[in-house]
Amino acid sequence: MKREIDIRRVSRVDACCRPLDWAWPKQNRSFVEENWKRRTAGKPQMFNGRVLLLQDVTFEQDLCRNTYFETDYADFVAWIDKGYPDPAIANGFAMGALRGSDGAFICGVMGEGTTNAGRIYFAAGTPDPDDLRPDGTVDLAASLTRELAEETGLTEGDYHVDDEWIIVQRWPTIALLRMVTLPVTAEEGAAKIRANLAGQHEPELQDVRIVRGVEDIDPERMPFFLQSFFAWVFAQR
Template identity: 85%
Template structure:
């Protein structure tokens, strides 16, 4: 069932983008426009570009297939702020589960100029047209490393990415995670990321949180899917 929590471990993720005439934002245009004005007040960095939302996801043994479509970011944000009124679509994104060599995890604290200011989660972002390839496929693996670089300043040679995907399905959120391991401890990794974001002109993160066990799960600032991921991963230790 789409509303139930599920975890899937697969070695392959195949994603594509197909046109979809999404009715909900058209039927709620006044709310979308007013909501965008409210959301962008005092946040000049917010931009109404195009993003990719998930219209379907399916699992076949060791493979996950997903289908996306393009929408305005303002439509996407309005759908979230209205409480996900159209249950047929989801926010499906790639995310690096960043951890140190000691096994402790590293989450970012989103900056005040971002849509999710103050929220705590792994570096990630909703896919956008830059993740599209000429054949219509969506490159989630590159989306993951790009977001990691943009938010933390870490380059691909500074960590190891596992080949396996861990997919946390908590509709309307689908997180496509891969373990990303640093060659240094979480404390050292956090120090390096803080140094990186201090040099960024417009950083997306304001700080870094280290998650060592269930007691570090932030029930107020972490999205539900991430709370579930940490509960699941720590239960296996």
């Protein structure tokens, strides 16, 4: 799989879930178990649920097709911490590129009790069985809005979501973004999110960060795909 960044726009994403007998976690069970103990030490809110990982992604003109499979979150985290040893698998997630009416973006700063404490990126989460529909499809649009609500407290009535998807791919990470625009400035949006966080019992975010231009890109705390997305967006302005 290629490792360079590829960014493209598509009008539609079709996703489904198919069974896959993933051999890597079975072959590395001791590492998975020890890694999970290390990861969850002092973080009681972390739990080993089920998540959906990518086993295939293809592009057909204006369409992106994703095929997922279901596995344990502990397996997923161990695979990441081991340096993505199985190159046939990828982490493909929906993400709302939240911005204010002034065009400035609003990212979250992950809380200390989360897997990615201190990292800065848009609200997002690896798809899980809640995103599965009876026909076997994966509702990534619903995953996007759910994660926004869980992390920022914003609901669908608070913003407009573009129909277009922006796919930022650097295997094994594939971010499927949609522009999400608030009717207020980024400063006002950030203030509302901070107020929402203050009212949450165990917020996933510890703060938010406004990104107005390339000078606000944080190479230390932002994942590479997000740095690339911002560079791409701001280059078009």
